[in-house]
Amino acid sequence: MAHTSAAPAPLSSPAVTKLPIRAILPWAAFFGLLMLVLLYFVGAEQGATSLLSGAGVHEWVHDGRHLLGFPCH
Structure with a gap:
């Protein structure tokens, strides 16, 4: 009985699609402004x-203000 081993199939790299900077820039500017x-x-x-x-706004963000280190009173 002869033992033969098959060579493993080469792993193919996943297809990488490159996004153009023109597609990312408006979203980056929007989230930066936000x-x-x-x-x-x-x-x-x-x-x-x-x-x-x-x-009202002060009360809604009061805990976040202290968490981020902003003094408020």
Whole structure:
């Protein structure tokens, strides 16, 4: 009885599609702007720089403000 071993099939690399920078740039700019607005509301929406009257925004982001190290009182 002869033992023969078959050579394993070569692994094919997955097809990699490259995204053009023109497809990524608008989304990166959108999410960057969204993060800046979020950072403003968490970090600075209070007191003299307040865009909205009342303390509603402050109360909604109060714990996040402390978690990120922003003082608020």
